[in-house]
Amino acid sequence: MLTVLLTDGEFTGMIRSLREIPEIRIVGxxxxxxxxxxxxxxxxxxxxxxDSPEYLPFLLDIIKKEHVDIVFPVVTNSxxxxxxxxxxxxEKTGALVVTxxxxxxxxxxxxxxxxxxxxxxxxxxxxxxxxxxxxxVSELCSAVHSFQERNVHCITKPVxxxxxxxxxxIISDSEWTDRFLAGEASGTSCPAQLExxxxxxxLPTPRLIMPYLPxxxxxxxxxxxxxxxxxATIRKNHYMFGGLSACTETADDMWLLTACRSIVRVLxxxxxxCISFKxxxxxxxxxLEINPRAMGSIHVSSLGGNSLxxxxxxxxxxxxxxxxxxxxxxxxxxxxxxxxxxxxxxxDKK
Numbered sequence: 256m257l258t259v260l261l262t263d264g265e266f267t268g269m270i271r272s273l274r275e276i277p278e279i280r281i282v283g284x285x286x287x288x289x290x291x292x293x294x295x296x297x298x299x300x301x302x303x304x305x306d307s308p309e310y311l312p313f314l315l316d317i318i319k320k321e322h323v324d325i326v327f328p329v330v331t332n333s334x335x336x337x338x339x340x341x342x343x344x345x346e347k348t349g350a351l352v353v354t355x356x357x358x359x360x361x362x363x364x365x366x367x368x369x370x371x372x373x374x375x376x377x378x379x380x381x382x383x384x385x386x387x388x389x390x391x392v393s394e395l396c397s398a399v400h401s402f403q404e405r406n407v408h409c410i411t412k413p414v415x416x417x418x419x420x421x422x423x424x425i426i427s428d429s430e431w432t433d434r435f436l437a438g439e440a441s442g443t444s445c446p447a448q449l450e451x452x453x454x455x456x457x458l459p460t461p462r463l464i465m466p467y468l469p470x471x472x473x474x475x476x477x478x479x480x481x482x483x484x485x486x487a488t489i490r491k492n493h494y495m496f497g498g499l500s501a502c503t504e505t506a507d508d509m510w511l512l513t514a515c516r517s518i519v520r521v522l523x524x525x526x527x528x529c530i531s532f533k534x535x536x537x538x539x540x541x542x543l544e545i546n547p548r549a550m551g552s553i554h555v556s557s558l559g560g561n562s563l564x565x566x567x568x569x570x571x572x573x574x575x576x577x578x579x580x581x582x583x584x585x586x587x588x589x590x591x592x593x594x595x596x597x598x599x600x601x602x603d604k605k
Contacts, residue, residue, distance in 0.1 A: 256278050256279070256280060257278060257324050257325070257568070258279075258280040258281075258282060258321055258322055258323045258324050259279060259280070259281050259282070259323070259324065259325050259326075259327065259568075260282045260283070260284065260317065260318060260321065260323040260325070260326045260327070261281065261282070261283045261284070261329050261549075262283075262284045262302075262314070262327070262328050262329055262333065262337065263284055263285070263286070263302065263305055263329060263333050266292065266329045266549065266551070267292050267295065267551075267554075268550070268552060268553050268554035268555075269327065269329060269549045269553055269554075269564065270296065271557065272553055272554050272556075272557045272562055272565070273564060273568075274295075275557055275562060275565060276568055279568075280297045280298070280321075281296050281297050282296065282297060282298045282299070282317070282321045283299045283300075284299070284314070284317065285299060285301060286301065288301050298321060305333035311343075314344070315344065315348060318344065318348040318350050319348055323348070323350045324349075324350060324351070325350065325351050325353060325571060326350050326353065327353050327527075327548075328352065328354055329548055329549050330417070330548075331364060331416070331546060331548065332364075332415070332416075334354065334360045334548055335357060335360050335361050335364055337352060338352075338354045338355065338356065338357040338360045338361075340352075341354055351571065353526045353567070353571075354525075354526065354547075355522075355523065355525045355526060355528070356523055356525065359522045359524050359525070359547065360547055362522055363524065363528075363545040363546075363547040365414050366412070366414045366415070366463045366544060367386075367388045367461060367463055368414075369522075369544075369545060370383050370386050370463070370542070372521065372522065373521060373522075373542065376521050378520070378521060379514075379517050381539070381540075382517075382518070382532070382540055382541060384466055384468065384535065384541045384542075385465065386464065387401065387463075387464045387465075388414065388461055388462065389411075389461065389462045389464060390457065390458055391454070391455070391456065391458060392453060392454050392455070392456045392458065395411065395458065396446075396449050396450055396452075396454065398411075399425055399449060399464060402425075402466065403446060407466050408425070408426075408466065408467040409465060409466055409467060410423065410424050410425060410464070410465060410466075411423050411462050411463065412463055413460040413461070413462055413463075414462065414463050415460060416460070421460070421462075422442060423442060423443060423444045424443045424444075424467065425444055425445065425446070425449075427445060427446075428445045428447045430445070431443055431447075431448070466535075468533040468535050468543075470533055470534025470536065471491060471492075471533070471534045472491075472531070472532070472533045472534075472543075473489070473490065473491060473492065473511055473531070473532045473533070473534075473540075474489075474492060474503070474531050474532075474552060475487055475488070475490070475511050475512065475515050475530045475531075475532075476488040476490070476527075476529050476552055476553060476555065476556055476563060477519070477524075477528045477529070477530065477563075478526070478566060478567055479524055479525050479526060479527075479528060480525070480526075480578055481578075482520060482523065482524075482525070483578065484512065484515060484516060484519060485566070485580055485581065486556070486561060486566055486580070486581045486583075487512055487515070487580070487582050488505060488552075488555055488556040488559060488583035489505065489506045489508055489511050489512065490503045490504065490506065490555060491503065491504050491505075493588075502588070502589075503555065503588070503589060504587065504588045505555065505559050505583050505585050505586060505587040505588075506585045507582060507584075511532065514530075514540055515530050518542070522545075524545075524547055526567065527547075527553070527563060527567065528545060528546065528547045529545070529546040529548075529550035529552065530545050531544050549564075555589055558587060558589060559587045560584065561581050561582070
Protein backbone atom coordinates (compact mmCIF):
# COMPACT_ATOMS: atom_id res chain seq x y z
CA MET A 256 0.00 0.00 0.00
CA LEU A 257 1.42 3.39 -1.07
CA THR A 258 0.57 6.45 1.01
CA VAL A 259 0.51 9.87 -0.62
CA LEU A 260 0.32 13.19 1.23
CA LEU A 261 -1.17 16.31 -0.40
CA THR A 262 -0.34 19.59 1.32
CA ASP A 263 -2.09 22.80 2.15
CA GLY A 264 -5.01 23.31 -0.19
CA GLU A 265 -8.04 22.13 -2.14
CA PHE A 266 -6.91 19.49 -4.60
CA THR A 267 -9.94 17.57 -5.84
CA GLY A 268 -8.46 17.03 -9.32
CA MET A 269 -5.37 15.44 -7.81
CA ILE A 270 -7.48 13.23 -5.54
CA ARG A 271 -9.57 12.04 -8.49
CA SER A 272 -6.44 11.09 -10.44
CA LEU A 273 -4.93 9.27 -7.47
CA ARG A 274 -8.16 7.36 -6.85
CA GLU A 275 -7.76 5.69 -10.24
CA ILE A 276 -4.57 3.99 -9.00
CA PRO A 277 -5.06 0.77 -7.00
CA GLU A 278 -3.62 0.37 -3.52
CA ILE A 279 -3.12 4.04 -2.63
CA ARG A 280 -4.00 5.85 0.58
CA ILE A 281 -4.45 9.62 0.34
CA VAL A 282 -3.69 11.87 3.29
CA GLY A 283 -4.35 15.60 3.08
CA UNK A 284 -3.31 18.67 5.04
CA UNK A 285 -5.70 21.62 5.09
CA UNK A 286 -6.27 24.81 7.08
CA UNK A 287 -9.89 24.15 8.01
CA UNK A 288 -11.73 21.11 9.30
CA UNK A 289 -14.69 22.26 7.16
CA UNK A 290 -12.82 21.96 3.86
CA UNK A 291 -15.12 20.00 1.53
CA UNK A 292 -12.37 17.89 -0.02
CA UNK A 293 -11.59 16.23 3.32
CA UNK A 294 -14.54 13.89 2.59
CA UNK A 295 -12.55 12.51 -0.36
CA UNK A 296 -9.46 11.68 1.73
CA UNK A 297 -8.55 8.61 3.76
CA UNK A 298 -7.13 10.86 6.47
CA UNK A 299 -6.89 14.63 6.92
CA UNK A 300 -5.29 17.10 9.31
CA UNK A 301 -5.68 20.79 10.05
CA UNK A 302 -2.22 22.30 9.83
CA UNK A 303 -0.52 25.41 11.17
CA UNK A 304 0.28 28.03 8.53
CA UNK A 305 3.06 26.80 6.22
CA ASP A 306 5.24 29.82 7.12
CA SER A 307 5.00 29.33 10.88
CA PRO A 308 7.77 27.64 12.95
CA GLU A 309 5.31 24.88 13.89
CA TYR A 310 4.67 23.74 10.33
CA LEU A 311 7.72 21.57 9.60
CA PRO A 312 7.60 19.63 12.92
CA PHE A 313 3.88 19.10 12.32
CA LEU A 314 4.53 17.90 8.77
CA LEU A 315 7.28 15.51 9.87
CA ASP A 316 5.02 14.03 12.56
CA ILE A 317 2.19 13.43 10.08
CA ILE A 318 4.55 11.82 7.54
CA LYS A 319 5.87 9.45 10.20
CA LYS A 320 2.46 8.73 11.73
CA GLU A 321 0.81 7.97 8.38
CA HIS A 322 3.87 6.21 6.90
CA VAL A 323 3.83 8.59 3.94
CA ASP A 324 5.86 7.55 0.90
CA ILE A 325 5.33 10.52 -1.44
CA VAL A 326 4.50 14.17 -0.70
CA PHE A 327 2.89 16.42 -3.32
CA PRO A 328 2.99 20.16 -2.47
CA VAL A 329 -0.07 21.69 -4.12
CA VAL A 330 -0.19 25.36 -3.16
CA THR A 331 1.92 27.96 -4.97
CA ASN A 332 2.90 30.17 -2.03
CA SER A 333 4.46 27.33 -0.04
CA UNK A 334 6.36 25.74 -2.94
CA UNK A 335 9.76 27.43 -2.38
CA UNK A 336 9.65 26.47 1.28
CA UNK A 337 8.71 22.86 0.49
CA UNK A 338 11.53 22.65 -2.06
CA UNK A 339 13.97 24.04 0.51
CA UNK A 340 13.10 21.37 3.11
CA UNK A 341 12.62 18.45 0.70
CA UNK A 342 16.06 17.04 1.51
CA UNK A 343 15.48 17.30 5.25
CA UNK A 344 12.08 15.59 4.96
CA UNK A 345 13.59 12.73 2.96
CA GLU A 346 16.50 12.35 5.39
CA LYS A 347 14.25 12.26 8.48
CA THR A 348 11.31 10.26 7.12
CA GLY A 349 12.30 8.60 3.86
CA ALA A 350 9.41 10.34 2.07
CA LEU A 351 10.01 11.84 -1.37
CA VAL A 352 8.80 15.42 -1.90
CA VAL A 353 7.76 15.70 -5.54
CA THR A 354 9.08 19.13 -6.49
CA UNK A 355 11.35 20.93 -8.90
CA UNK A 356 14.68 22.18 -7.50
CA UNK A 357 14.50 25.23 -5.25
CA UNK A 358 16.14 27.50 -7.86
CA UNK A 359 13.57 26.52 -10.52
CA UNK A 360 10.66 26.93 -8.09
CA UNK A 361 11.87 30.36 -6.97
CA UNK A 362 12.06 31.66 -10.54
CA UNK A 363 8.77 30.10 -11.63
CA UNK A 364 6.90 31.46 -8.59
CA UNK A 365 8.10 35.05 -9.03
CA UNK A 366 6.79 36.32 -12.36
CA UNK A 367 9.29 39.17 -12.45
CA UNK A 368 12.22 36.78 -11.92
CA UNK A 369 10.65 34.33 -14.37
CA UNK A 370 10.19 36.90 -17.15
CA UNK A 371 13.69 38.25 -16.57
CA UNK A 372 15.31 34.80 -16.74
CA UNK A 373 13.47 33.82 -19.92
CA UNK A 374 13.82 37.23 -21.57
CA UNK A 375 17.61 37.06 -21.21
CA UNK A 376 17.84 33.64 -22.90
CA UNK A 377 17.76 33.48 -26.71
CA UNK A 378 15.91 30.16 -26.59
CA UNK A 379 12.93 31.59 -24.69
CA UNK A 380 12.98 35.38 -25.19
CA UNK A 381 10.34 35.24 -27.96
CA UNK A 382 7.75 34.04 -25.44
CA UNK A 383 8.12 37.07 -23.15
CA UNK A 384 6.07 40.17 -23.82
CA UNK A 385 7.03 43.71 -22.81
CA UNK A 386 6.70 44.13 -19.06
CA UNK A 387 7.51 46.45 -16.18
CA UNK A 388 7.67 45.94 -12.42
CA UNK A 389 6.63 48.20 -9.56
CA UNK A 390 7.32 48.13 -5.82
CA UNK A 391 5.52 51.37 -4.95
CA VAL A 392 2.39 53.24 -5.98
CA SER A 393 4.59 55.82 -7.70
CA GLU A 394 6.29 53.14 -9.83
CA LEU A 395 2.94 51.51 -10.60
CA CYS A 396 1.45 54.80 -11.82
CA SER A 397 4.53 55.49 -13.93
CA ALA A 398 4.42 52.02 -15.53
CA VAL A 399 0.71 52.26 -16.31
CA HIS A 400 1.20 55.74 -17.76
CA SER A 401 3.98 54.50 -20.05
CA PHE A 402 1.55 52.00 -21.58
CA GLN A 403 -1.43 54.36 -21.62
CA GLU A 404 0.41 57.12 -23.49
CA ARG A 405 1.01 54.63 -26.32
CA ASN A 406 -2.65 53.49 -26.20
CA VAL A 407 -1.59 50.04 -25.01
CA HIS A 408 -4.20 48.28 -22.90
CA CYS A 409 -2.38 46.86 -19.86
CA ILE A 410 -3.00 44.68 -16.84
CA THR A 411 -1.24 44.34 -13.50
CA LYS A 412 -0.89 41.45 -11.07
CA PRO A 413 1.30 40.53 -8.09
CA VAL A 414 4.61 38.93 -9.04
CA UNK A 415 3.66 36.05 -6.75
CA UNK A 416 0.23 34.74 -5.85
CA UNK A 417 -2.48 32.15 -6.33
CA UNK A 418 -4.78 32.06 -9.34
CA UNK A 419 -6.24 35.52 -10.14
CA UNK A 420 -5.76 37.04 -6.69
CA UNK A 421 -4.84 40.70 -7.09
CA UNK A 422 -5.31 40.74 -10.88
CA UNK A 423 -6.41 44.14 -12.22
CA UNK A 424 -7.43 45.06 -15.74
CA ILE A 425 -6.40 48.71 -16.25
CA ILE A 426 -9.05 50.40 -18.37
CA SER A 427 -9.71 54.03 -19.23
CA ASP A 428 -11.31 56.36 -16.69
CA SER A 429 -14.52 56.65 -18.73
CA GLU A 430 -14.83 52.89 -19.26
CA TRP A 431 -14.27 52.28 -15.54
CA THR A 432 -17.06 54.76 -14.71
CA ASP A 433 -19.45 53.00 -17.09
CA ARG A 434 -18.60 49.59 -15.63
CA PHE A 435 -18.95 50.89 -12.08
CA LEU A 436 -22.41 52.26 -12.81
CA ALA A 437 -23.36 48.91 -14.36
CA GLY A 438 -21.99 47.02 -11.34
CA GLU A 439 -19.31 45.36 -13.47
CA ALA A 440 -16.11 47.04 -12.25
CA SER A 441 -14.81 44.10 -10.21
CA GLY A 442 -11.22 43.23 -11.08
CA THR A 443 -10.62 46.53 -12.86
CA SER A 444 -8.95 49.85 -12.13
CA CYS A 445 -8.14 53.02 -14.05
CA PRO A 446 -5.44 55.72 -14.10
CA ALA A 447 -7.56 58.19 -12.11
CA GLN A 448 -7.93 55.69 -9.27
CA LEU A 449 -4.22 54.95 -9.17
CA GLU A 450 -3.27 58.64 -9.32
CA UNK A 451 -5.50 59.32 -6.31
CA UNK A 452 -3.37 57.04 -4.13
CA UNK A 453 -0.50 58.26 -1.95
CA UNK A 454 2.53 57.96 -4.25
CA UNK A 455 4.85 57.24 -1.33
CA UNK A 456 3.05 54.02 -0.40
CA UNK A 457 5.02 50.79 -0.78
CA LEU A 458 3.09 47.93 -2.36
CA PRO A 459 2.65 44.89 -0.07
CA THR A 460 3.75 42.70 -3.01
CA PRO A 461 5.66 43.95 -6.05
CA ARG A 462 3.58 44.01 -9.23
CA LEU A 463 4.08 43.04 -12.83
CA ILE A 464 2.59 45.37 -15.46
CA MET A 465 2.23 44.05 -19.01
CA PRO A 466 0.04 44.51 -22.10
CA TYR A 467 -3.35 42.82 -22.19
CA LEU A 468 -3.10 39.88 -24.59
CA PRO A 469 -6.30 39.54 -26.66
CA UNK A 470 -5.76 36.13 -28.27
CA UNK A 471 -6.41 32.47 -27.45
CA UNK A 472 -5.40 31.24 -23.99
CA UNK A 473 -3.62 27.90 -23.60
CA UNK A 474 -2.50 25.66 -20.73
CA UNK A 475 -0.05 22.79 -21.01
CA UNK A 476 0.02 20.26 -18.17
CA UNK A 477 3.38 18.51 -18.07
CA UNK A 478 5.15 15.52 -16.58
CA UNK A 479 8.92 16.03 -16.64
CA UNK A 480 11.67 13.57 -15.73
CA UNK A 481 15.38 14.34 -15.88
CA UNK A 482 14.63 17.59 -17.71
CA UNK A 483 12.58 15.97 -20.50
CA UNK A 484 8.82 16.21 -21.04
CA UNK A 485 7.43 12.67 -21.18
CA UNK A 486 3.67 13.37 -20.88
CA ALA A 487 1.66 16.43 -21.84
CA THR A 488 -1.94 17.58 -21.98
CA ILE A 489 -2.31 20.61 -24.23
CA ARG A 490 -5.52 22.52 -23.45
CA LYS A 491 -7.31 25.32 -25.28
CA ASN A 492 -9.31 27.40 -22.81
CA HIS A 493 -12.61 28.41 -24.39
CA TYR A 494 -13.85 30.46 -21.46
CA MET A 495 -12.32 31.40 -18.13
CA PHE A 496 -14.72 31.85 -15.21
CA GLY A 497 -11.96 32.91 -12.85
CA GLY A 498 -8.59 31.81 -11.63
CA LEU A 499 -9.78 28.29 -10.87
CA SER A 500 -12.52 27.48 -13.36
CA ALA A 501 -12.59 27.13 -17.11
CA CYS A 502 -14.19 25.42 -20.06
CA THR A 503 -11.29 23.66 -21.74
CA GLU A 504 -10.59 21.32 -24.65
CA THR A 505 -7.58 19.10 -25.24
CA ALA A 506 -5.58 19.87 -28.39
CA ASP A 507 -2.52 18.65 -30.27
CA ASP A 508 -0.96 21.97 -31.30
CA MET A 509 2.68 20.95 -31.07
CA TRP A 510 4.08 24.49 -31.28
CA LEU A 511 3.07 24.83 -27.62
CA LEU A 512 5.11 21.76 -26.74
CA THR A 513 8.11 23.30 -28.51
CA ALA A 514 7.76 26.41 -26.33
CA CYS A 515 7.39 24.29 -23.19
CA ARG A 516 10.49 22.25 -23.97
CA SER A 517 12.58 25.42 -24.19
CA ILE A 518 11.15 26.85 -20.97
CA VAL A 519 11.58 23.58 -19.04
CA ARG A 520 15.18 23.32 -20.23
CA VAL A 521 16.09 26.90 -19.28
CA LEU A 522 14.47 26.78 -15.82
CA UNK A 523 15.34 23.19 -14.90
CA UNK A 524 11.78 22.16 -14.01
CA UNK A 525 11.04 18.61 -12.84
CA UNK A 526 8.00 16.41 -12.21
CA UNK A 527 4.63 18.21 -12.58
CA UNK A 528 4.07 21.69 -13.96
CA CYS A 529 1.46 23.72 -15.82
CA ILE A 530 2.64 26.40 -18.25
CA SER A 531 0.08 29.01 -19.35
CA PHE A 532 0.23 31.06 -22.54
CA LYS A 533 -1.87 33.58 -24.39
CA UNK A 534 -1.59 34.79 -27.96
CA UNK A 535 -0.99 38.45 -28.71
CA UNK A 536 -2.77 40.43 -31.44
CA UNK A 537 -0.47 38.89 -34.06
CA UNK A 538 -1.10 35.33 -32.87
CA UNK A 539 2.35 35.02 -31.29
CA UNK A 540 2.61 32.87 -28.18
CA UNK A 541 3.39 34.75 -24.94
CA UNK A 542 3.95 33.31 -21.48
CA LEU A 543 1.44 34.16 -18.75
CA GLU A 544 2.72 32.10 -15.82
CA ILE A 545 4.05 28.76 -14.63
CA ASN A 546 2.63 26.64 -11.83
CA PRO A 547 5.44 24.18 -10.94
CA ARG A 548 3.25 21.77 -8.98
CA ALA A 549 0.37 19.32 -9.16
CA MET A 550 -2.16 21.46 -11.01
CA GLY A 551 -5.93 21.70 -10.45
CA SER A 552 -6.48 20.63 -14.06
CA ILE A 553 -4.50 17.41 -13.74
CA HIS A 554 -7.57 15.19 -13.88
CA VAL A 555 -8.14 16.23 -17.50
CA SER A 556 -5.16 14.06 -18.45
CA SER A 557 -6.78 11.14 -16.63
CA LEU A 558 -10.08 11.67 -18.46
CA GLY A 559 -8.09 11.66 -21.71
CA GLY A 560 -6.45 8.31 -20.94
CA ASN A 561 -3.00 9.80 -20.32
CA SER A 562 -2.86 10.18 -16.55
CA LEU A 563 0.17 12.26 -15.60
CA UNK A 564 -0.27 11.21 -11.98
CA UNK A 565 -0.43 7.46 -12.60
CA UNK A 566 2.57 7.56 -14.91
CA UNK A 567 4.59 9.56 -12.37
CA UNK A 568 3.67 7.17 -9.55
CA UNK A 569 4.60 4.20 -11.73
CA UNK A 570 7.97 5.78 -12.53
CA UNK A 571 8.68 6.65 -8.89
CA UNK A 572 7.82 3.11 -7.76
CA UNK A 573 9.80 1.42 -10.54
CA UNK A 574 6.79 0.04 -12.41
CA UNK A 575 7.44 2.10 -15.56
CA UNK A 576 10.81 2.70 -17.16
CA UNK A 577 9.47 3.89 -20.54
CA UNK A 578 10.11 7.63 -20.89
CA UNK A 579 8.77 8.05 -24.43
CA UNK A 580 6.55 11.06 -25.06
CA UNK A 581 2.79 10.66 -24.62
CA UNK A 582 0.32 13.38 -25.64
CA UNK A 583 -3.31 13.42 -24.45
CA UNK A 584 -5.62 12.93 -27.43
CA UNK A 585 -7.29 16.11 -28.75
CA UNK A 586 -11.00 16.88 -28.72
CA UNK A 587 -11.88 16.15 -25.08
CA UNK A 588 -14.05 19.00 -23.79
CA UNK A 589 -14.60 19.45 -20.08
CA UNK A 590 -15.06 22.02 -17.35
CA UNK A 591 -12.62 22.31 -14.49
CA UNK A 592 -13.98 22.31 -10.96
CA UNK A 593 -17.09 20.57 -12.20
CA UNK A 594 -17.33 18.74 -8.86
CA UNK A 595 -18.37 21.92 -7.01
CA UNK A 596 -22.16 22.20 -6.74
CA UNK A 597 -24.37 24.84 -5.06
CA UNK A 598 -25.77 23.68 -1.73
CA UNK A 599 -29.12 25.01 -0.44
CA UNK A 600 -28.99 27.27 2.58
CA UNK A 601 -30.70 26.21 5.79
CA UNK A 602 -34.44 26.45 5.29
CA ASP A 603 -34.16 26.61 1.51
CA LYS A 604 -36.67 24.10 0.10
CA LYS A 605 -35.27 24.12 -3.42
